[in-house]
Amino acid sequence: MKNWIIIHHFSSYLEHNDLIGIPARLDKEANELVPKYSAAEEIQNGDQFAYYCPAPKKVVIGLFEIIDGPGIFADDWNDSIHFRIKPILPVDLDTNSVPYHDLVNNLNYFKDNEGKVLIGPSASFKLKGTIKSIDNEDFNKILKLYKKTEIIPQPEDSLHINMIKTSHLQANQFQCYSFVGSQERNRVYNNISDNEEIYVSGATMEDLPSWLSDIGNQLGTQQRIRYIDNLWFFEESPGFYVPFAAIEHEKDANLRGVMDRFTGLNNTLNSNKHLKEINPLYFLVAKDSTQAYSYERKINEHGEWRLFKRDHKFFIFSKPEIENRTPKYVQILTEHLKSIPYYEG
Numbered sequence: 413m414k415n416w417i418i419i420h421h422f423s424s425y426l427e428h429n430d431l432i433g434i435p436a437r438l439d440k441e442a443n444e445l446v447p448k449y450s451a452a453e454e455i456q457n458g459d460q461f462a463y464y465c466p467a468p469k470k471v472v473i474g475l476f477e478i479i480d481g482p483g484i485f486a487d488d489w490n491d492s493i494h495f496r497i498k499p500i501l502p503v504d505l506d507t508n509s510v511p512y513h514d515l516v517n518n519l520n521y522f523k524d525n526e527g528k529v530l531i532g533p534s535a536s537f538k539l540k541g542t543i544k545s546i547d548n549e550d551f552n553k554i555l556k557l558y559k560k561t562e563i564i565p566q567p568e569d570s571l572h573i574n575m576i577k578t579s580h581l582q583a584n585q586f587q588c589y590s591f592v593g594s595q596e597r598n599r600v601y602n603n604i605s606d607n608e609e610i611y612v613s614g615a616t617m618e619d620l621p622s623w624l625s626d627i628g629n630q631l632g633t634q635q636r637i638r639y640i641d642n643l644w645f646f647e648e649s650p651g652f653y654v655p656f657a658a659i660e661h662e663k664d665a666n667l668r669g670v671m672d673r674f675t676g677l678n679n680t681l682n683s684n685k686h687l688k689e690i691n692p693l694y695f696l697v698a699k700d701s702t703q704a705y706s707y708e709r710k711i712n713e714h715g716e717w718r719l720f721k722r723d724h725k726f727f728i729f730s731k732p733e734i735e736n737r738t739p740k741y742v743q744i745l746t747e748h749l750k751s752i753p754y755y756e757g
Contacts (some may be wrong), residue, residue, distance in 0.1 A: 414454065415551035416461035417521075417544040422469050424489075429503075431485055432463075432476075432491035435542055447482065447493050450542040450713075454706075455482070460500060462510070462546075462554045464539065472510035474503040475555060501558065510557045512539075518557065519550045520720055525639060527595050527671040547664050575661035575697060576600050578735050580643045581608060585617040586745055588644035588656055591617040595639050617645060621653045628680050636676030643677075644692075646752065655681070656748070657693040663729070665703070667710055670696055671717050678724065694726040697734055706729045 417624035418432055434452045436445040447453055457479060462472045481495030501508075516522045516535045521544070524530055530538065549571075576592060577600050583590035590612065592600045604612060620628075620638065628634025637643075641661045645653040658677055660670045669736070674694050681690050710730050711717040720726065727744060734741055 414456070414459045415546050415548055416455070416459060417472075417539070417546055418461045418656065419464050419466055419539055419544070420540050422465040422473070425463065425465065425473065427488070428486050430496060430498070431489070432478075432495045432497055433486075433489045434482070434495070436491060436493045445484070445491075448692050449541070451541060451545065452493065454481070454545075455480075455495065455543070460551060461497075462551070464515075466539065469509075469514040472554060472558065472573070473505060474508075475551075475558060492661045500555075508558060508560075510554055514557050515554070518553050519546070519599055520664055521546050522549050525666070525672065539729075544733075545665060558699055564642075571691070571699060572596070572661060572663050573599050573603055575663070575699070575731050576641045577603055577749045578731070579659045579661070579695075579697070580616075581611050582737070583642070583644050584611050586644070586749065587615075588646060589615055589617045589653060591643040591645065592622060593639045593643075594639050596641065617643075621645070623652070624655070624680065629678075631680055631683055633680045636646035637680060640673045640677065654690050655692040656752075657695060657745070659695040659697060661697045662707070663699045663703075665706070667707065667714075667717070671711075671720065674724075674726075675720060678720075691725060693744065694724055695734075696726070696728045698728065698730050700732070701730045704728050 420432060424433060434455075435448040437448045438444070439446045455478060459478045461476055461478070463474050463476055464472050474500055477495040479496050479498050482493045483495075484490075485494040485496060493599055516531075517529060522530050522538055524534075529535075573596060580590050580592055580600055581604070586716050619625075620634075620643075624637065625634055628637050630740050640658050642659040643655055644657040644659070646656050648654050655677065658674060660673065677692070681692075696707055699708055711721055711728075723746070725744075727741075729741055
């Protein structure tokens with residue numbers, strides 16, 4: 413089951429409060445309407461969505477479930493594909509709604525790569541279009557806002573923090589120094605128990621190596637590198653650390669942010685002829701196998717991302733795969749370690 417924000421005019425709700433219309437195009441070969449946007453192909457029965465009405469209302473008027481479709485269920489909406497819907501909670505247009513500013517201030521969907529809340533056009537652009545995928549956490553926040561229930565701040569042992577913590581603890585087992593990105597560093601360290609401290613003692617790295625920061629500052633890539641969730645380093649010579657693996661744990665489908673940080677690291681390494689041979693592993697870790705498959709497909713559909721994945725040691729795994737250290741994950745790490753001249757394992 414997936415969660416969405418679907419942008420639909422209020423007048424459309426008044427015309428058919430049991431339907432959602434998705435923009436369509438004519439497939440000339442089949443001579444039939446098909447969804448105009450690929451995201452519509454991912455919508456399935458049982459999916460839930462927030463029904464957002466743009467200006468002048470700019471509110472979520474209700475939360476609904478997809479119960480049928482796609483199909484053509486209304487003759488007067490002859491330029492769209494339709495889905496039948498039913499409300500999850502009773503819709504009360506007079507008293508219940510979630511204003512635009514409440515969405516922006518509470519949803520992770522409206523945060524930038526550094527976790528800051530978007531403002532102005534940057535925020536409004538996130539609701540440009542028709543179909544927006546959101547995660548379960550954000551959907552539950554909208555549900556609570558709609559029910560006028562207080563939103564409790566996300567606990568410190570959140571999914572994202574635990575994902576980063578998993579790879580951070582594993583770094584020492586692969587004899588790596590581990591740098592946790594600036595955005596989540598304190599929260600990750602605060603979640604390491606006394607029993608786990610032994611696994612990271614002496615293997616953590618509080619800041620990026622100076623040579624990497626210096627080059628990053630010159631190129632303007634340093635801030636992007638600092639926000640990579642987890643970087644593993646090896647000490648090639650006393651005091652000189654080289655990156656072994658860049659690991660992004662992405663639960664919110666912000667692939668653009670992931671690729672910006674990965675390319676920032678790659679461009680930094682390639683800027684110095686002495687460092688061009690440094691070719692770290694790039695790992696994108698999804699919360700589950702379904703999301704991992706979705707990431708694989710979206711990256712392969714994006715020209716620049718597909719080329720980066722092709723030209724680098726780029727791997728997509730799910731959280732259970734790295735937690736359980738499945739053979740493929742361990743094999744990739746081990747083979748890369750053995751290819752490093754100064755590795756003594």
